[in-house]
Amino acid sequence: MKxxxxxxxxxxxxxxxxxxxxxxxxxxxxxxxxLKELDGLVIPGGESTTISKLMHKYGFMEEVRKFPSxxxxxxxxxxxxxxxxxxxxxxxxxHLAVMDMTVERNAFGxxxxxxxxxxxxxxxxxxxxxxxxxxxxxxxxxxxxxxLAKYDEKIVAARQGACxxxxxxxxxxxxxxxxxxxxxxxxxxxx
Numbered sequence: 802m803k804x805x806x807x808x809x810x811x812x813x814x815x816x817x818x819x820x821x822x823x824x825x826x827x828x829x830x831x832x833x834x835x836l837k838e839l840d841g842l843v844i845p846g847g848e849s850t851t852i853s854k855l856m857h858k859y860g861f862m863e864e865v866r867k868f869p870s871x872x873x874x875x876x877x878x879x880x881x882x883x884x885x886x887x888x889x890x891x892x893x894x895x896h897l898a899v900m901d902m903t904v905e906r907n908a909f910g911x912x913x914x915x916x917x918x919x920x921x922x923x924x925x926x927x928x929x930x931x932x933x934x935x936x937x938x939x940x941x942x943x944x945x946x947x948x949l950a951k952y953d954e955k956i957v958a959a960r961q962g963a964c965x966x967x968x969x970x971x972x973x974x975x976x977x978x979x980x981x982x983x984x985x986x987x988x989x990x991x992x
Contacts (some may be wrong), residue, residue: 802986805830805839807865811847811857811880815972816980822978825987833860833866841987846879846934846970849906851992853896854885866897873989874963875899876983881935882966890940900964908938908955908968922950922958925982931957938968957964963990 805817808829820827820843842865846850856862868875875897881926883906887898890905909916913945915934922929931952933968942948950958950967958967965986971979 802826802840802984802991803828803838804843804987805835805982806843806845807846807852807856807860807861807881809859810852810971810977811845812878812972813845814842815970816845819977819980820984822977823979823984825984833864835955836861836864836868839873840991841874841876841983842966843983844875844877844881844884845972847883849880849883849896850933852880856884858895858907858957864988865970869899869963872963874965874983874986874990875970876965876986878967878972879934879936882939882968885940885964885966891927900959900961900966902956902959902966903940903942903944904937904968905940906937908937911932911935920950920952920957922979922982923947926957926976926978928972929970929979930974930976931967932970932973933957934973936968939966960986 817827887902888903
């Protein structure tokens with residue numbers, strides 16, 4: 802199973818390490834033509850507007866947008882979750898718009914307000930160590946979206962079909978269970 806990590810900005814090496822620990826062949830994706838050989842793709846945290854601009858500039862946007870319809874799962878963490886959402890609170894336009902949810906950027910405060918929390922995440926773990934850094938949260942979801950985790954009554958992880966989003970950074974822990982959950986999704990869609 803070959804999983805890509807979009808390598809335009811963010812915690813690329815950390816995601817590659819976690820995917821390999823979870824049992825995948827992990828590849829840093831720097832060119833759109835590399836997408837064809839993948840079974841799934843991770844969009845890491847970073848700065849969502851910057852990642853979106855780079856995706857447009859280098860021709861990634863349309864190809865990545867097709868992933869769910871091609872039965873190839875997408876996993877967005879932090880800024881990646883913002884990119885997956887079809888609505889961004891306070892903005893007129895979304896980026897990839899592949900998940901029926903509204904996200905709010907920097908919802909837990911600035912960099913200095915970063916924190917860690919242990920959360921129950923449905924299907925993943927009863928005690929997942931979540932690292933929040935300038936994190937968004939999911940304000941609302943459509944009927945077909947499954948809420949996987951909440952923190953302080955705010956939705957911080959969700960799944961809709963072949964799309965998985967979380968507001969925190971599972972790649973910045975030593976716990977690869979979230980990545981294993983994503984690989985199980987990929988396996989499900991390959992079957």
